[in-house]
Amino acid sequence: MAARTRFPAGIALESHKRADWVLPVRHLPLPSRVMLSLDPGTGAAAEPVVSVGDVVARGAVVGRASSPFSANVHASIAGTVIAVEERESATPGGVSLCVIIARTEAETVAPLQRPAPDVSALDAAQLQQALRDAGFAGLGGAGFPTATKLDAARGRSVHTLLLNGAECEPWISCDDALMQTAADDVIVGAGVLRHACGATACIVAIEDDKPAAIAAVTSAIERARDPAMTLAIVPAVYPRGAERQLITAVTGVETPSGGLPVDAGIVCQNVATAAAVARWARHGEPLLSRIVTVTGSGVASPCNVHAPLGTPLAELVTAAGGYQGTPLRLIAGGNMTGLALPSDEVGLGKATNCVFVATGADLAPRLDAFEHPCIRCGDCADVCPAGLLPQQLHRAALADEHGTLRDLGVFDCIDCGLCDYVCPSQIPLAHRFRLARGRLRETDAAARKAEAARERHELRKRRLRDEAAEQQRAFEAVRGQALAADGRASATRGDADNDTAGKAGGITGSGPPGVTH
Amino acid sequence: MRFDTSPAPHVIAGYSVPRVMFQVLLALVPVAIAHIVLLGPGLLLQLAVACVTALLAEAIALRWRGRDAAPALKDGSVLVTACLLALSLTPLLPWWLTALGTALAVLLGKHVFGGLGQNPFNPAMVGYAILLVSFPLEMTRWPVPLDVPDTHSWTELARMTFAGFYGAASDARWDAYTGATALDAIRTGLDLRYTLPEILGRDDVMGPLGARGFAWINLAALAGGLYLLARRLVRWHIPVAVLAGLLVPACIAHALDPGGSLSATTHALAGATMLAAFFIATDPVSAATSDRGRLWYGAGIGLLAWIIRTWGGYPDGFAFAVLLMNLAVPFIDRYTVPRIHGRPR
Numbered sequence: 001m002a003a004r005t006r007f008p009a010g011i012a013l014e015s016h017k018r019a020d021w022v023l024p025v026r027h028l029p030l031p032s033r034v035m036l037s038l039d040p041g042t043g044a045a046a047e048p049v050v051s052v053g054d055v056v057a058r059g060a061v062v063g064r065a066s067s068p069f070s071a072n073v074h075a076s077i078a079g080t081v082i083a084v085e086e087r088e089s090a091t092p093g094g095v096s097l098c099v100i101i102a103r104t105e106a107e108t109v110a111p112l113q114r115p116a117p118d119v120s121a122l123d124a125a126q127l128q129q130a131l132r133d134a135g136f137a138g139l140g141g142a143g144f145p146t147a148t149k150l151d152a153a154r155g156r157s158v159h160t161l162l163l164n165g166a167e168c169e170p171w172i173s174c175d176d177a178l179m180q181t182a183a184d185d186v187i188v189g190a191g192v193l194r195h196a197c198g199a200t201a202c203i204v205a206i207e208d209d210k211p212a213a214i215a216a217v218t219s220a221i222e223r224a225r226d227p228a229m230t231l232a233i234v235p236a237v238y239p240r241g242a243e244r245q246l247i248t249a250v251t252g253v254e255t256p257s258g259g260l261p262v263d264a265g266i267v268c269q270n271v272a273t274a275a276a277v278a279r280w281a282r283h284g285e286p287l288l289s290r291i292v293t294v295t296g297s298g299v300a301s302p303c304n305v306h307a308p309l310g311t312p313l314a315e316l317v318t319a320a321g322g323y324q325g326t327p328l329r330l331i332a333g334g335n336m337t338g339l340a341l342p343s344d345e346v347g348l349g350k351a352t353n354c355v356f357v358a359t360g361a362d363l364a365p366r367l368d369a370f371e372h373p374c375i376r377c378g379d380c381a382d383v384c385p386a387g388l389l390p391q392q393l394h395r396a397a398l399a400d401e402h403g404t405l406r407d408l409g410v411f412d413c414i415d416c417g418l419c420d421y422v423c424p425s426q427i428p429l430a431h432r433f434r435l436a437r438g439r440l441r442e443t444d445a446a447a448r449k450a451e452a453a454r455e456r457h458e459l460r461k462r463r464l465r466d467e468a469a470e471q472q473r474a475f476e477a478v479r480g481q482a483l484a485a486d487g488r489a490s491a492t493r494g495d496a497d498n499d500t501a502g503k504a505g506g507i508t509g510s511g512p513p514g515v516t517h
Numbered sequence: 518m519r520f521d522t523s524p525a526p527h528v529i530a531g532y533s534v535p536r537v538m539f540q541v542l543l544a545l546v547p548v549a550i551a552h553i554v555l556l557g558p559g560l561l562l563q564l565a566v567a568c569v570t571a572l573l574a575e576a577i578a579l580r581w582r583g584r585d586a587a588p589a590l591k592d593g594s595v596l597v598t599a600c601l602l603a604l605s606l607t608p609l610l611p612w613w614l615t616a617l618g619t620a621l622a623v624l625l626g627k628h629v630f631g632g633l634g635q636n637p638f639n640p641a642m643v644g645y646a647i648l649l650v651s652f653p654l655e656m657t658r659w660p661v662p663l664d665v666p667d668t669h670s671w672t673e674l675a676r677m678t679f680a681g682f683y684g685a686a687s688d689a690r691w692d693a694y695t696g697a698t699a700l701d702a703i704r705t706g707l708d709l710r711y712t713l714p715e716i717l718g719r720d721d722v723m724g725p726l727g728a729r730g731f732a733w734i735n736l737a738a739l740a741g742g743l744y745l746l747a748r749r750l751v752r753w754h755i756p757v758a759v760l761a762g763l764l765v766p767a768c769i770a771h772a773l774d775p776g777g778s779l780s781a782t783t784h785a786l787a788g789a790t791m792l793a794a795f796f797i798a799t800d801p802v803s804a805a806t807s808d809r810g811r812l813w814y815g816a817g818i819g820l821l822a823w824i825i826r827t828w829g830g831y832p833d834g835f836a837f838a839v840l841l842m843n844l845a846v847p848f849i850d851r852y853t854v855p856r857i858h859g860r861p862r
């Protein structure tokens with residue numbers, strides 16, 4: 001293990017996590033319709049397998065994973081498919097292919113009961129496939145398909161499963177609520193996930209500002225009597241809960257730049273994902289619902305809500321007492337990394353951990369800020385959890401210097417937004433880096449395309465050359481036969497045709513007509 | 518309901534460039550007070566001339582460059598430049614030299630490179646260095662601290678800074694009012710083969726307040742600097758490195774040759790040491806970027822200042838030390854990029 005040396009600081013942000021409304025978790029009456037995004041948050045949508053008019057049961061597959069970056073999508077309520085279309089969604093692209101289902105069943109339903117999978121009888125690969133079929137994707141905010149993350153452990157010596165219950169972003173408390181109400185599920189799910197990735201040890205990491213969750217998980221671990229399960233308490237410093245930063249904070253190991261946590265022998269999963277996996281292991285329920293925090297100064301009664309996936313965010317806001325004041329921004333996620341949505345007619349996504357309704361008080365003072373030039377004060381570098389120099393990156397981003405951007409680690413940026421937070425010139429650094437990464441990826445894609453086109457051209461040239469040579473050989477063979485036949489003929493007819501043989505020899509060098517290189 | 522879709526993050530701490538600049542100006546108050554008490558109210562005239570010129574030059578430069586002048590004038594950066602330059606000048610400097618130096622600082626030190634954030638050199642030191650090499654006599658006529666009451670009277674000051682520079686009769690006045698600074702006197706004394714204890718024993722060198730009053734000015738600058746450190750407007754790397762770069766060689770040289778080399782205490786409390794360490798070298802625009810780079814940058818300034826004070830042609834060397842290290846910043850930055858999380862050590 002590498003020694004723990006420079007650990008970038010981050011900031012202890014004001015948490016806005018009021019313990020008085022974390023619990024109870026409210027349960028909604030089933031929404032009249034759900035809008036299920038087929039994109040888990042990675043940009044890779046599942047293939048829809050239903051069409052308008054189909055009647056689907058609760059738990060039926062409506063979208064099938066088509067790549068390692070997508071996950072199966074299940075009907076979270078029973079009903080009729082009324083649309084399969086591109087629409088606004090709580091995914092990074094802002095728009096994705098969605099399946100919309102109108103409810104036909106009663107307003108409340110019992111948990112889905114299916115035959116429970118026999119987890120212990122499955123090997124790791126089968127278990128991963130089963131989790132893929134059950135539609136699991138990271139519930140922590142990134143939405144990366146769980147099975148793909150577990151699959152990356154294959155062939156690498158993964159020793160530790162790290163369960164992320166840090167929940168470092170301000171305002172969000174859905175994992176806190178989950179750990180307090182379903183700590184045993186977290187431990188059971190951890191067992192399944194460990195089995196699926198081959199990890200022997202499991203660490204649950206929680207930030208020290210959640211004493212109730214820490215107590216609940218501690219007693220759940222005691223009840224489980226599993227010596228391989230441990231609890232790690234990390235200081236409440238943003239963004240200590242980001243995957244790479246949490247791994248370093250808990251184990252001292254750094255995930256290699258450009259690599260994955262499995263390269264450091266660790267698989268990281270969110271505690272909510274583990275709890276959902278436990279429900280699946282218990283009664284076969286695929287990923288149909290999640291707990292989400294509905295908060296911000298723009299809602300009357302902030303709370304945590306357990307809701308079916310695809311529930312319109314407007315209904316979640318209603319569950320939290322409705323809008324109050326002047327809501328200016330509706331954010332899927334927290335105030336540091338969340339995605340501002342254009343409308344509340346958007347379905348709850350697998351990765352949507354928070355619906356944050358911001359008024360001017362939550363956003364100030366950015367709304368009317370003037371962007372000053374960078375004065376190179378270096379405050380951004382001081383807080384950067386990835387150890388970058390944002391002020392230098394910014395200069396390279398403005399100049400669009402691709403090599404410099406890569407060298408300075410634009411792809412090591414975890415998009416935490418702290419550089420923006422502290423910048424006295426109020427420069428939108430994180431967004432500029434996001435755009436720069438987009439441009440770099442486009443350039444890479446264009447370069448790959450050009451390279452592919454070049455290779456195709458080379459192959460075609462070689463094929464034409466080969467074809468020409470083949471034709472030449474065929475011609476030679478025919479000519480040889482003809483000459484041989486001629487020879488036999490002239491042997492019988494004498495030397496009358498000598499001129500013809502000479503002409504045929506002249507043709508040999510130029511090849512068959514019509515073939516050019 | 519529809520909402521606006523600005524990119525994350527959706528909240529910022531609310532620090533601002535004008536606030537940073539205002540805090541720096543506030544931190545300069547102690548040194549300004551010490552300056553006025555010891556050397557007379559001439560500083561106020563210099564500050565007024567420098568600030569007005571700086572704002573005018575900034576407005577004109579922005580207009581030439583086709584930019585909106587209002588936000589830049591309000592950000593306060595040009596006032597910091599003007600105040601640092603005024604504090605570096607003798608309070609008896611003719612007003613037009615102050616104006617010239619400030620205008621050159623803003624135009625040649627800042628705007629020819631593209632304005633705030635783009636200048637490779639510390640603008641105040643550009644102005645100071647141009648004045649020092651062009652007008653060495655005027656630039657080194659410092660009033661004798663507390664000694665000459667006339668330099669504390671407004672009419673006399675006005676005559677000297679606004680009119681008295683001209684005409685033969687004023688020469689005698691100048692001689693009466695001004696004298697060499699401690700560093701200057703020590704340099705001259707050493708050149709004349711006096712030993713240090715002899716020079717330092719003279720009243721007109723050290724005076725009752727140490728280093729001819731400059732000790733108090735330096736202590737006041739140190740107080741302001743500590744305020745900047747406490748408010749985290751300046752991080753410790755540059756000031757500590759500047760002082761180490763100056764005082765470590767001074768200690769060694771003084772230990773080897775007590776008769777010919779100044780002690781670390783004298784170096785620390787004479788001339789522009791504290792103002793340079795906390796206010797001038799810490800200008801972030803022209804300093805190195807990373808913490809490690811800032812240590813090298815600061816140490817270079819301290820060491821160069823010691824070399825210039827010891828062997829150079831000028832009694833104090835911070836302006837040139839800062840400008841030389843400004844030149845080295847791209848080089849330092851290139852070799853002190855901090856290790857990115859997850860990259861090989």
